[in-house]
Amino acid sequence: MKGSADNASFAKEYLSELTSTIGKVDLSGVDAAIEALIEAHGRGSKIFTAGNGGSSATASHIVCDFNKGISSTLDKKFEMICLSDSIPMLTAIANDxxxxxxxxxxxxxxxxxxxxLILISGSGNSENIIRAADYAKNIGCKVIGFTGYDGGKLYKKADINIHFPLEDMQKAEDAHMIFLHLIARAVAKRLGVTMC
Incomplete structure (x- = not known):
């Protein structure tokens, strides 16, 4: 039974740090992200997402939530594209x-x-993420950054920051998904739709 008690103690500690950090997040970035996404939808702009590893999965997940979950009952659909969804494209560019x-x-x-451009990066320092941020800003696009740790270079480059100062990749990724879901639900509410 000691192993079970240790597991429960670990879970409690894990959740305590995660919830404590979530409770301290500057919500001005969340508000700005919601407004930016609603405005992009209104003018018919595209929304791109990207990340590496687990953040890539998060970037893909939120595209599904917007393109299907929110857009299902909207006449005017969101056009959200995850840059890391096309394995042939990514491997061709990486290789060539x-x-x-x-x-x-x-x-x-x-x-x-x-x-x-929504960029999700635990460290905020991945070279492909930073180059994408620079490219987007150079052509007049807004960058929304989701980061952990100290935010890295992305925190300095993003127009809108949703930052979780967690020195733990998994907890940062947890927080990113929670807040992306929060943003999606807020956008859906503003547009008068129920996510499905």
């Missing part, structure tokens, strides 16, 4: 050019001024 270019090369010719 370099891994640091996988998101920028995907954006070239597809991203237009006024579009939005």
């Amino acid at each position: 050019v370099e891994y640091g270019e996988i998101f920028v090369r995907y954006l070239m010719g597809r991203m237009k001024k006024g579009d939005i």
Whole structure:
């Protein structure tokens, strides 16, 4: 039974740090992200998402929530695209050019001024994420950054920051998903739809 008690103690500690950090998040970034996404939808702009590893899965997940969950009953649909969903495209760019270019090369010719780029990175320092942020900003697009740790370079570059100062990749990823769901639900409510 000692193992079970240790597991319960670990779970309590894990959840305590996660919930404590979530409770301290600056909600001005959340508010700004919600407004930016609603405005992008109103003007018909595209919204791109990207991340590496677990953050890539989060970037893909939120696209499903917007393109299906929110857009199902809307006449005017969200056009959200996850840059890490096309494995052939990513591996071709990584193999033929370099891994640091996988998101920028995907954006070239597809991203237009006024579009939005949501970048999810625990460290905030991944080279392909930083290059994508630079590219988007250079052509007049807004960057929303989800970060952990100290926020890294992405925190300094993003127009809107949703930052979790957690020195733990898994907890940062947990927090990113929670707040992306929160944002999706808030956007749905503002647009008068129920997510499904």
